[in-house]
Amino acid sequence: MIPVFLAQLAKDRRNPLILIIFIAASIGGTILFTGGTETPTTISIFSEEENDQAIEDKWESLLNEGSDMRFVVTDSAEARENVQQGQSDVAVKLLEEDYKLITTSNLPTVDYVDQHVRTVFEKEALIQSAVEQSNDIEGLRTEIETTLNHPPLDMEVTSITGEELSSYDMGTQLMFAFTLLVAMFIIGFRVNNILKDKVYGLWDRLILSPVSKTGMYTAYIAYACFIGFVQMLTVILIFKYVLNYDIGERLDLLLIILAFFTFSMVSIATLLTGLVKKPEQFYALYPSVMPIIPLISGVYMMPGTITNPVLTFIGDLFPVSHAMDAIINVVMYDAAWQDITQPLILMVLIGVVAMGIGINLVERRTT
């Protein structure tokens, strides 16, 4: 078993470019897609109503209140052009009591901006409907504002451990999402070595050697696990210590989650290996299927965005949704070991079932 493992390692050591490209893709992808949410963003706002000046003044102050984004009144033509040319992801067109987002993309930034703007408009609409019933408009508004600031019932949101809840960090979520996605690819391509070695006759040579079948599978699977885990670990350490991303205090728990995810993902790749006859077929199938899985699992979106039961069911069949669930709990809500046992168990379950079926199919394809 060990010589087979070492031979796989020697191949990658001789040609490390692919591994380096995958690590760079993880980091590059995260930086590219999360740049908008990691740093304060300037969002252009404008109005094209008759009383545009008043509308812009009113909403500019309300939108900027308590936000980590900066809403700046801009000329409408300039704001539209910036969006069209890709210089900004989104601009907000203000109406009297409503708004429209001007955007050309589906980036997470857009959802993030929309979420904030909607909250501000809904709150203002509530206040507006209340003051319309009153004669003392200014007095009532002041009273509402005071009550909102000092409500009779004070609801405190805390984390599972009772500590203060940190704000939801979409950038960190995307960092893990891209890391898992890229790891899924490298794991799949390494599991595909089983098929490649079968086609080139190396597998038969191994069968005729004293290495047992169990030893052969263990070596290939262990190597795929190893390389996938090393890739994820490298990316996460770079984000934590070089790019200063906040990934929480429990690196130990994160590594356990990643280890479970790796095993589970290797099993899924083995299952897909069993469905095809040639490595080329795997290269066609795997990259077509894998990018869809994180999308269905909703790992690029705010939790709870995907509500369709069919999609969530499909997503739950793959380990990435469970891994992401556990990671978010650990990184953002300081979850402890016992809080993440369920996703871990689900990943093991997926891994065991997929591995069992996968190896069975791989064996049937050749005998």
Add this chain to the structure above:
Amino acid sequence: MIETIQLSKRFKEKTVVEGVDLYLDKGESVGLLGPNGAGKSTTISIISSLLKPTTGDVKLDGESVIKNPGDIRKVLGVVPQEIALYQELTAYENLKFFGRIYRVPKSQLESRIQTTLELVGLKDRQKDLIKTFSGGMKRRINIASALLHHPKILILDEPTVGIDPQSRNYILEMIRKLNEQEGTTVLYTSHYMEEVEQLCDRVYIMDHGKVIASGSQSELLSILSNEDTMKVQLNQMSNELVKAILEIDVVRHVEETGDSIKIIAKKSSNIISNLVKLADQQNIKIMNFQMENPSLEDVFLHLTGRTLRD
């Protein structure tokens, strides 16, 4: 040493190997000759325990290999038809890998690698990547990988496919040395009859999954003892003449080869006088006439009506 008993293999509805009986004595060099698709590779896959037969058995020193595949694997070296090597690794790294999986003792591994590299004539290229090697060099390392654990039986599945004559001769000479000097039992499959003629003590001829003839070369050639093979060189080739020769009742086969024709006909016949008469009638001159020794190719032709490369 090894014998197969009524070996058959069926894949779904297709019978690939049918009722094959063969044996190899210790130190023998045995050829398995047949055209592509004759069932040679399937037969050796069953003998080497990679495939299970549908019916029949393979015995090594009287013990069933099907029941105990581990017994034969210990003494077997198999050279597959494919280049079963890690292309991204060097020749040395590949041999080290195969030495380790065959559990060659650490203390002996290095010396065995060097000896084997010397045997295949690639000691000076050991640090080069396999992917930079020529076809012939890859084939030689392919063979070397099967020799590190000093197998008693060496099975080679068409090890010279697609290589230049020089590398081919090198490989054949290497196998001959292993057989004669090291006493390695060799089972060699090929569809090149010259290779089998050069290397093997005994030959099994396979076609459509069956052994259609077997024996030493002289025994097989004696099948043709009632026939003459002759080569006739003409001043010009004529299809009419070929057709006319074929109509002579003693003629079994006529084949055009350049400006000559090869004729196989029953012995003691008046073929020569008939031939001269036919050529005269068509104003064709016979430039040269030569009686040829029959080859295994002719034996195959006699048995099947086809050439090995058909």
